[in-house]
Amino acid sequence: MNRKPIFAANWKMNKGPSETEDFVKSFLSKLQGSNFNSEIVIAPPFVSLAKLADLLHTATAVQNAHAIQIAAQNCSQYDAGAYTGEVSVLMLREFFVHYVILGHSERRAIFGETDEIINAKIKKAREANLKPIFCIGETLAEREAGNLESVLRTQITGGLKDISEKDLAEIVIAYEPVWAIGTGVTATSEQAQDAHAFVRSVIAELYGADAAAKIRVQYGGSVKPGNAAELMACPDIDGALIGGAALEPQSFLDIIKNGTPSAE
Ligand code: PEP
Numbered sequence: 658m659n660r661k662p663i664f665a666a667n668w669k670m671n672k673g674p675s676e677t678e679d680f681v682k683s684f685l686s687k688l689q690g691s692n693f694n695s696e697i698v699i700a701p702p703f704v705s706l707a708k709l710a711d712l713l714h715t716a717t718a719v720q721n722a723h724a725i726q727i728a729a730q731n732c733s734q735y736d737a738g739a740y741t742g743e744v745s746v747l748m749l750r751e752f753f754v755h756y757v758i759l760g761h762s763e764r765r766a767i768f769g770e771t772d773e774i775i776n777a778k779i780k781k782a783r784e785a786n787l788k789p790i791f792c793i794g795e796t797l798a799e800r801e802a803g804n805l806e807s808v809l810r811t812q813i814t815g816g817l818k819d820i821s822e823k824d825l826a827e828i829v830i831a832y833e834p835v836w837a838i839g840t841g842v843t844a845t846s847e848q849a850q851d852a853h854a855f856v857r858s859v860i861a862e863l864y865g866a867d868a869a870a871k872i873r874v875q876y877g878g879s880v881k882p883g884n885a886a887e888l889m890a891c892p893d894i895d896g897a898l899i900g901g902a903a904l905e906p907q908s909f910l911d912i913i914k915n916g917t918p919s920a921e
Contacts, residue, residue, distance in 0.1 A: 662896035664913045665698035666903030674708035681712045684906040695917040700728035706752040728756035734777035746785035760792040762835045772815025783824045790829045797836035830874045831898040837878025846887045853893035882911035889916035
């Protein structure tokens with residue numbers, strides 16, 4: 658199955674509009690002339706979406722600028738109204754947002770997002786034709802207690818409850834072991850491949866073998882230029898969701914370069 662790898666930069670609460678401009682200008686100049694067979698996505702904070710959209714749409718002289726997709730880091734499960742601090746999916750559409758990261762472990766752990774809330778957000782994103790990057794992953798305690806598979810199964814079935822096969826085709830799953838996020842500890846390629854194969858097997862149970870073969874499953878958790886090639890060579894890993902190492906243009910580019918099998 659030929660799945661196009663997807664490399665997404667999750668900047669978290671870093672880079673306002675002026676730092677976004679510095680990054681994008683540098684990244685585009687480094688990207689010029691490269692032809693990657695991978696999708697490139699940048700997820701800035703909400704306040705930098707307009708700047709990012711503007712830079713990418715005016716950078717027509719730069720090859721591939723148009724191929725960079727914009728992601729939001731979150732969205733509301735509600736349409737509009739008295740939800741102070743929230744941002745709706747229709748608002749995101751105005752900034753040419755294609756993807757939205759949902760279910761990130763920081764949203765689950767710090768902001769109390771449950772599988773039910775994440776499921777509501779995935780549905781709302783799909784109503785606006787946004788593509789969810791649906792994050793799942795176990796804590797170290799859950800892994801050590803032998804609960805890896807049951808945790809992943811619960812997150813997948815809860816997050817995808819009542820999601821049709823047609824909508825599933827527009828979703829990317831990001832497997833991110835919580836113990837590897839921002840810690841510098843990366844899952845071994847064997848641990849990552851085993852988890853990705855398991856995720857795909859759960860999708861096969863829920864949606865059938867064809868849907869499971871088609872869905873892209875990214876790995877996230879301390880991906881760096883030095884470990885991208887080994888991780889991305891695993892048969893069930895289709896790109897990466899990158900935090901810290903995507904804050905610097907050369908490092909993000911090197912991850913894409915090293916992790917894309919047919920990079921020129
Ligand atoms: C993330 O935040 O999704 C992530 C994987 O972060 P890091 O690459 O810094 O571990």
